[in-house]
Amino acid sequence: MLTFLLHKSVLNVIFASDKSSRIMETPFIYDRYVTAKYFIGRKKECGILGNLLAAGEHVVMYEPPKTGKMSIIQQTLINMRSAGAQFMTVCIDMFNIRTMDEFLLRFGTAVMKAALTTPDQYKDAIQHHLEGTHFVFDRERFYQDGSIVSLNWSPDRNDIEKMMRLPGLLASGKGIPFYLIFKEFQSIMFSDEYETLFSVLEDMFREQGPRPGASFVMTGSRVNAMKYIFAERKFFYRQVVHLPIAPVENREIIEHVVRGFLYGSGKSFDRDLAMGACELFKCNLWYINHLASICDLMSKGFINEAIMTEALKSMLSLHEPRFMNMMDDLTDHQISLLRAVLDGVVKFSASDVIEKYRLNSSANVRRVKDALRKKEVLTFNEKDEPVILDPLFEYWLENYYFAKQ
Numbered sequence: 001m002l003t004f005l006l007h008k009s010v011l012n013v014i015f016a017s018d019k020s021s022r023i024m025e026t027p028f029i030y031d032r033y034v035t036a037k038y039f040i041g042r043k044k045e046c047g048i049l050g051n052l053l054a055a056g057e058h059v060v061m062y063e064p065p066k067t068g069k070m071s072i073i074q075q076t077l078i079n080m081r082s083a084g085a086q087f088m089t090v091c092i093d094m095f096n097i098r099t100m101d102e103f104l105l106r107f108g109t110a111v112m113k114a115a116l117t118t119p120d121q122y123k124d125a126i127q128h129h130l131e132g133t134h135f136v137f138d139r140e141r142f143y144q145d146g147s148i149v150s151l152n153w154s155p156d157r158n159d160i161e162k163m164m165r166l167p168g169l170l171a172s173g174k175g176i177p178f179y180l181i182f183k184e185f186q187s188i189m190f191s192d193e194y195e196t197l198f199s200v201l202e203d204m205f206r207e208q209g210p211r212p213g214a215s216f217v218m219t220g221s222r223v224n225a226m227k228y229i230f231a232e233r234k235f236f237y238r239q240v241v242h243l244p245i246a247p248v249e250n251r252e253i254i255e256h257v258v259r260g261f262l263y264g265s266g267k268s269f270d271r272d273l274a275m276g277a278c279e280l281f282k283c284n285l286w287y288i289n290h291l292a293s294i295c296d297l298m299s300k301g302f303i304n305e306a307i308m309t310e311a312l313k314s315m316l317s318l319h320e321p322r323f324m325n326m327m328d329d330l331t332d333h334q335i336s337l338l339r340a341v342l343d344g345v346v347k348f349s350a351s352d353v354i355e356k357y358r359l360n361s362s363a364n365v366r367r368v369k370d371a372l373r374k375k376e377v378l379t380f381n382e383k384d385e386p387v388i389l390d391p392l393f394e395y396w397l398e399n400y401y402f403a404k405q
Helices: 009-014 044-054 067-084 100-115 119-129 139-145 157-174 183-189 194-207 223-233 250-265 271-279 287-299 307-326 332-342 353-357 364-376 389-403
Strands: 056-064 089-091 180-182 214-220 240-242 379-382 384-389
Touching: 044 056, 044 067, 056 067, 056 223, 067 180, 067 214, 089 157, 089 214, 100 119, 100 157, 100 180, 100 194, 119 139, 119 157, 139 353, 157 194, 157 214, 157 364, 183 194, 183 214, 183 223, 194 223, 214 223, 223 379, 250 271, 250 287, 271 287, 271 307, 271 379, 307 389, 332 364, 332 379, 332 384, 332 389, 364 379
Parallel strands: 056 214, 056 240, 089 180, 180 214
Antiparallel strands: 379 384
């Protein structure tokens, strides 16, 4: 395994708790969602999303991790409130959900907390809107762990349907729309009943109930799993709008980095270096902010190429254990196909490619491609060309992992 020596000061800051906050507020934020003055670019996406929500549409967004999905959503909601819009909103994180019970209880509790305020209101809403289901309000449990919705039996289709309609009923009662944000929506496929949930949602979306109602924004960072739901299986066909996220433009990133150093800490950062960071990370602002933050810690004035190189080594040392775990999970054929991708190969079933990279057969190539998709190592664009999903992982593969072979 590759190892790099990190500056002690860099490690101290990277792993420090919030109590060791910096003297100056850095513009290079990578550890939380960004909005307002820290939000860079994506005005088009915010405008489109705001219009879709105002029109009561349902939206799906899927991009690799750390590409700004939630920041776009948060900034859009801020823009809408600033323009005078009134609405309720809630975010349901589904990353560790494995059963339909878990999903329904988390969903119901989150929705209730966003729309109502007192235990009596929770009880009345469950008795009124969820009548004839297995959902109950357990006051004792509520005071123990904050759970608003409980189950007294395994959920059936009627339970799922009534729970999914709850936000729309609450929105109609209050006279304002309800926007529901789902993080890692693809995780629901771990549940055996996910197709029942999708069927219920499709029926509900088809009806387009009374306004104001509920709009669902379904986001996911496992790109291939989300493509499987919305593009391959075509669930919610013509019922949801796919909002793709374009990379932030080079010029906006360069201006952000140069001005951030100048006005944030009085330091100078060459525009050519900023352009190099854009190219290396393919305009992934999370990685660029991470790199700039380390550069800021390692310098006192002018950030030159040597400092940026050391900062990149520091980043690699932090992420390398994750990358090594990814490689340990791959077979020899899967690693060989990755090598072919880095060599610029796009047609993997050609006989010379199969022979050169020892991929055995075209049938095996299909199996290897499917495996790499499922492991979210790479995806394929509209032209069936391979795209490695993590730009730093791609850099590490080319410059370290395969460079040692």
